Amino acid sequence: MAVEQPARPTLADKIYDKLFHNYIWKSIFRTGYPNTPRNQMLIVATNVFLHLHPTRIHRTHVKITHTYCLGGLSFFMFLGLTVTGILLMFYYVPSVDRAYLDIQNIQTNVQFGQLMRNMHRWMAHAMVILVFLHMMRVFYTGAYKPPREFNWVVGVILLVLTFLLSFTGYLLPWDQLAFWAITVGTNIAGSAPILGPKTRFWLLGGFEVGQESLIRFYTLHVIGLPLLAAIFMAVHFWRIRRDGGLARPL
């Protein structure tokens, strides 16, 4: 009775071995593909990006139809917007003399510039829609109920921040669309009783949309609001863990 011999390594095995079992690769990823449950839990718990997750979650919550991944996708849009936004920042100067020309320049002279601008714009719209849909999913699954009350409130704040992020970005191309949309939008804020005119002045840095408004919107758009949103997202995600994962029936 012949003892079964291990199969001879194929070419694919050899390539795989060369690619992933070398010194440099191992210096980055200490372990190989986690193929045992124990290692799979360890990787989630110890990897800096994955450790937002618990190591194990309830069966019903990995069903696509429970969350439709909407919260995760909102966050993914946020990340994508950060990446494309940084690339756009390389070419954009928030000055009324340059802003519009810079956008034209991005579209015509910069390699993949038009693509970056398009991605940034469509992702921003997508994020507004995804966050709204996420809120609807949370509502109709009754997931705001105790002990998740506060996380719902954090969510409402994130919704407002998402709108504000999008609104402040709208002015930056400094075209007619931008200028008049922000004029209309800030007029809405300016109509508030008593504090309205002050708020509008404070938002625009003047009585009309101009250089002061552009630099304010820009600063809020690229650092102020993203920072705030990131903080509230951190709280949001942390609270999901603290509240015992996603909601499920009692």
Add this chain to the structure above:
Amino acid sequence: MATAVVARPVARPQPRARDEEVLVWPDLVFIEFISALVFTLALFALSLLVNAPLLDQANADVTPNPSKAPWYLLNLQELLLHMQPALAGVIVPTVWLVIMAAFPYFDQDNEGQGVWFGTENSVRLTVVSAIVAVVGTWLLILWDTGKIAMAMNDWFGISGGRTFAFLENVRALQSQLPWPEWSHRIPYLWFDLKILDEGYTGLGATSFHYLDLPGFLVEQAIPIAAMVGLPSLLIYALWKIGWVNTRRDAIIVLFTGFVAVFGVLTVTGTAFRGAGQELVWPWQLDVQEGIPGEGH
């Protein structure tokens, strides 16, 4: 232990059901990866096909007609056409956000949590409130733009003549009724209370002294009555027929109504408002670039 701090009976996290759990890697990480990939590819394709808009350079002297806010604010801009600006633009959204943030403190019952439409009646409550809100909002918009009176006249030859002209829309109540002179200046404070602002419109500080009754009715009282009254009426009616029994049921009606109204107002503001914010068909929308000098 951190839990020792919890003195009040605040709900604690549920105990875990370990035998019902799956591993995050690979089960969840895989789904996240796929959905991220799908979205990246879809947005990439969209970006290759459709360019982000870029019009002429900003020019404060050339007002496009209509000028519109970003689409997700067009619901407010639409609301603005029907009531006092401060009410539509600031008070309504603020109050609504506060109400919405308070949902979980109002409805604390854990029944039906964690599953789609987990409570009895929730599906039909959602469907009915959505239909009522969509139809109702459209009717209100059509009425307030005078389209209903126009249709009655043009299609059925029914016209109230001058006698009923005040029913044509909200504004008509103010302009078409013989309001006595004094009703425009009813003092409600014995002194003129002025509050802070200098007012960018040049109108000066907000003054609290006289009440313009017809204006107040048309711009504030009636819209508020409609926004508070109609949803309450719907909830009351659904309670009467036995569909609304819990707080959860009531806020399902409220939230669904909100989503539906938000949707209708956004669509109307985006696709049905042409020059001068006239109500038109989407194919009649065309933005006129303003004439230099004839700003604002």
